[in-house]
Amino acid sequence: MLRLEAMSCGYGGMRAVEALDLEVGAGEIVALVGANGAGKSSTLMAIAGHVELQGGRILFDGDDISSAAPMARVASGIALAPEGRRLFRDLSVRENLVVGGYVRDAGRQARNIETVLALFPRLAERFERPAGTLSGGEQQMVAIGRALMSEPRLMLIDEVSLGLMPKMVDVCYGAIRALRARGLGVLLVEQSTERAFAAADRVCVLESGRAVWRGSAAEARGNSAVIDAYLGVGRATADAAS
Template identity: 45%
Template sequence: MLDVQHMMSRYGPVTALHDASFTLEGGEALALVGTNGAGKTTLVMSIAGHVIPQSGHVILDNENITDIPSHIRARRGIGLVPEGRRVFPDLTVKENLITGGYVLPRSSEQQRLDDVYDIFPRLYERANQLAGSLSGGEQQMLAFGRAIMLNPKVMLIDEISLGLMPKVINECYAVLEKLREKNISIILVDQNSDAALSFADKAIWLESGHVKWQGLAKDCPLSKGSAVY
């Protein structure tokens, strides 16, 4: 279980996130919605350990990981797919995946690669191809695979559909469903808020760093299915 308590984060003098709290059980999905600059990425990066919060706590399976560096959080089970994918273009697909599992013992590396290839057969087909030559959708799959290498308990995905064709977006959400079936918790940011809300169990609507609303995703005021949409 992931428990985020009263998270507040700043960039210099600017408070980008005020007092965000939520819990997420295994296999649950949380959508973070709101306009650009609302604090969604700040919350994701604060959980991943790439932004140091001014106050608050991140608890993973009853362990306080708030003061643990990002690379140790990854070992504990926090997987991150950052905005823009950020693959290494001059490395092959396989080499990119291995960088994601850099702390794995060599004895388990191949098993994790096989697990990723099972989810993404296309990555297996392109294992020796340079990542920079992949399409945007394939690079997104590679970013997913790299995060999966460490067998995460929680997946943080920032802007899953940015720059992708609708068919590829649907493939990405199908992968998220597979991960949820494996009891992996998912925190999702998507510029298409309706797609994110349709997929998620819970939602937080952020505005100017403040939590404007949170609850069940189907009840979110930004959802087409909401009575106040």
């Protein structure tokens, strides 16, 4: 469904991601892992059209969308829950969802809101509250729900678990699995390798903008020492030292 061919992207003269090949199929969860600044968020933002493409192509259902505007990508079925969530903080949960579904006609709005509330019943209790007053976990639900309002076939989710309580992380991953079961493709960025390996079907490790390891989640679990070394995480080295 989504196919990156030697995609490079960056900001001005700076290269964030170098010649990345990646595929995400329908009904599949792919996790991007890597250290800070490895290019994970930039990859998602480039697919959504927010970061300048500097080489290669982005194909969605075989169509080259490399130069399509962000809005056109949303309309074609790609939705983003971005880094930092970027909710409309003064707007209520309901209003955030309304904006999320802006490319779809108003008639489908009510049905899509029902879908989101069925996925995250907790949002029904917070429906008219300003999004900025919600807890981190609830805000992540709004971010995912807002993205779902555009009826995507591919979801890009950044920093799924960052800063969330473990229980909330479970809720979010429960929802992501439910989306996979409905045939959505999910490309997510995850700080916690443990979480990523547990939830994903496939894993791609980025280091300094390049893919350095890829494989199934099961293989990733078997190679976690290697992957941790790529991430340069303190955890792996600290464990080894102690």
